[in-house]
Amino acid sequence: MQALTGTNDFWHSLKSEAQRIADNEPLLASYIHACILTHHNFESSLSFILSNKVADDVMPALAIREVFDQAYLLQPEIVDAAIADIEAVFDRDAAVNDYLTPLLYFKGFQAVQVHRMAHYLWKEGRHQLALFLQSRNSETFGVDMHPAARVGKGVMFDHATGIVVGETALIEDNVSLLQSVTLGGTGNESGDRHPKIRQGVLVGAGAKILGNLEIGRGSKVGAGSVVLSDVPPHTTVVGVPAKVVGRPCCRRPCDSMRQNVLEDNGMLDQS
Template sequence: MFTTLKRDIQAALDRDPAARSALEVLVCYPGLHVLYFHRLAHWFWNRNLKTLGRAISHVGRFLTGIEIHPGARLGQGLFIDHGTGVVIGETSEVGEDVTIYQGVTLGGTSLEKKKRHPTIGKGVVIGAGATILGPIRVGDNSRIGSGSVVVKEVPPNSLVVGVPGQVIYRDGKRVPPSTDLEMTDMPDPAGKAIRCVLERLQELEKEVETLKKELADSHAPYAPPSRYHSPRND
């Protein structure tokens, strides 16, 4: 137990530059506290005391703002930084030395009682607000960008960004655009809609100006021809 605690504290010290001492991590880091709530809940869950496991998990969620189902399997060296809003589903599996930032969801996509949550490999970093859905695997040492939504397998040593998540780097090399979309090439439906509205607005403004001019011409006062004007010269 003390060896595991030491490793958990060291993970925070290694990966959070704001951590100043082991005592600070032990007292002030909810990401550390929730791990021990989870380990206790997981112990009861595996011994078929599932309601008690859920109750302990619920207390941990109330105190830390981090929800980890007691059925989830977490590796050693997991560091949950800040942690508020993190949700880890029942059949999730998280490898060793993983880093998870606030707002991350490891969610399911099925109502069937089977493996329906992600498997996260060793050394993975999951950015704030990222969502990983379904029984997919994120390969070892991959990085998931903040706000990304991942719904398909991620190879090891990859960088994933976007909605839906796309691999843009693999093994330190940029993935060709023909294989995966780059973030700059991804469609922006909101931006496209705004551009269409602006273009239509410009057209309407031109039509209004034309109508104003025609209306002004139709109401122009009648000007009689000059007495020096000769119709024969027309």
């Protein structure tokens, strides 16, 4: 499947996938209709799915959905980022063969979209509602992201359980994080105190990146590493504490998802 050129093309493709599933799996037909086929555009479907995921006995889905719908209307770039995230999952995850799967079933994708809404509310000064969504995001998906944290588009949280992102962290466009990654601080200091993850980076499962430091563009952090200092662009680090072991075999490790840092040994002298 090739990348689509706009929101309408994406939505038509998504509806076609949904109709095939509804036709072929009767037990899912009503679910597919409720989530996809009854909606007139992608943002309506997305707000329905997410609001029902994060609602609880006190805060109904309808009230939450109104907030989502208003944000999508006022800032359509949030919807564009969600589409870019789905396309990123489709391109990077060998287990995904359609666009519908991450939208309906992948908590990593859903957690990022809930965070986008919390971040929107935080910027609007609605801090308590933003913190409510952060709490529900953590309880529902096992992903704890401060609403002030900035996240680009084309971002993939693979499996996602246990991901923690601090208040002043930045995740740029086209980044892949695996489960149990922490972008945290090093104490109770205030101010700018969390990592900045630049474009094209892959952060392996269980990695802990701590402090106001930078993971340079196109770099790779090995699984289980503890990173306490800046990582230069296009560099592979691994270990506790993390040390340079080579250079990634491709310009954007986020796309290849190749976590075996041994592949990068001997690449230090290559440009």
